[in-house]
Amino acid sequence: MPREITAFSNPLIKRMRSLRDKKHRRAEGLFLAEGLRILTEAREAGHLPAYLFYARGNDTHPLAKALIAATEAAGGEVIATDDDILSKLSGKDNPGAVVGVYRELATDLARLDRTAAPIWLVAERLRDPGNLGTILRTADAVGAGGLILVDECVDPFSVEAVRASMGALFTIPIARAAWDDFHGWLRAGPGQLVGLALEGAVDYRAPDFAAPVFLLTGNEAQGLPPAYAAACDVRVKIPMLGKADSLNAAVATAVMAYTVLERVRPTD
């Protein structure tokens, strides 16, 4: 039977709410996700929450019922609460029907099988959680093997990034690495490193792409450091015809990822 909690002062609520801070997420190895759609996506990808919170009255939806049953069966704790507490947990005025608390999923480079997919996404010093979530969604859509976060990127397990990923966080392996470690790992096996760059770059449709392609996107404001761009096998740029001078980083990644996909994907 679900436990009931309706007091903000409850220690479990306080503890879960603290997961909105990166420091606490790291210390606990847990993160928050919200909404039936994202939690169902997670369940379908084989991830059930350690704690599942739902607002009483919201347990009649078939997806909510399925989540509650699966979480209990897997030994997770299910907590009946109210909308105010769900808002408090998710930081949204209008929270979804459920909030789940999951164990962090990050993996490391050594555990990635680069031959498992023709395309991998790599982001360097990405700053915006919305961009990170959006890139995860794109990674899922193009069938990428994973997302590698190089150097100090925004936390992929923030509420904002999880929300923007619309569940792709649960389907796409995420590894974090310093540049030297990433580059060392990359060069120890097959892999074409394709950097989005402005200097010394060719049109994005020009190169001969060779799977596995590692598509590298730099920081939103600064782009790739020159040394990282120089280490790429190919530097590509997307034409910009307008007066402003850049595309959003997640958009540029997606335009490039679909272009690579067209070339490296086995024909149907």
Add this chain to the structure above:
Amino acid sequence: MPREITAFSNPLIKRMRSLRDKKHRRAEGLFLAEGLRILTEAREAGHLPAYLFYARGNDTHPLAKALIAATEAAGGEVIATDDDILSKLSGKDNPGAVVGVYRELATDLARLDRTAAPIWLVAERLRDPGNLGTILRTADAVGAGGLILVDECVDPFSVEAVRASMGALFTIPIARAAWDDFHGWLRAGPGQLVGLALEGAVDYRAPDFAAPVFLLTGNEAQGLPPAYAAACDVRVKIPMLGKADSLNAAVATAVMAYTVLERVRPTD
């Protein structure tokens, strides 16, 4: 000489701050933009603020000096203030060096020259200001003639949308119209309506595109209403190979826009 204001209670500050609300923006016909980069982009596109606020000490940057001089020369009001007031105006803890208040730029369909560009972006019931700003940036990058907002979309003049547009708000004409008005206007002249849809859609690279192409993207959660999709000349879908089932709306728009651009752009 710039006027100095350092009191939160100053009526002009209160009035400008109220522009963070849509209701006040509509009533005043004014909106806020922040940061040297965006305001400089605006200036280069021929738009100067009616009011320019800068934090004392930030007027030594060459771009700030140029903005101050141009605003004064054009009869705008320049106000020296401090970081706390700039934060209050922009709603950001760490505001840019300048905040500008501009007259709203929205135009209407009758004033768009559809032959001026081979591609136009159209968004229907877009909800997220970040997506709207990102789509404006993409519109700028692909050389779109404008962005047409159909039915009830999020306000393009919100601080969040302006920020996400990185200045493209000032370079791309924006028109708002109800669906029937848009569709009537479209069919009164040349134009291929290409809808991002799931039902009855062909692969996004398959169609013969014919300029001017009007690329129609639907609501983030629901996509296009069936009647709108049915009114399109072509319905296209972007392959999604993953477990999650959708791309971000701004990303899908950009992948599609670059695909169209490749086909309809005169070769260099």
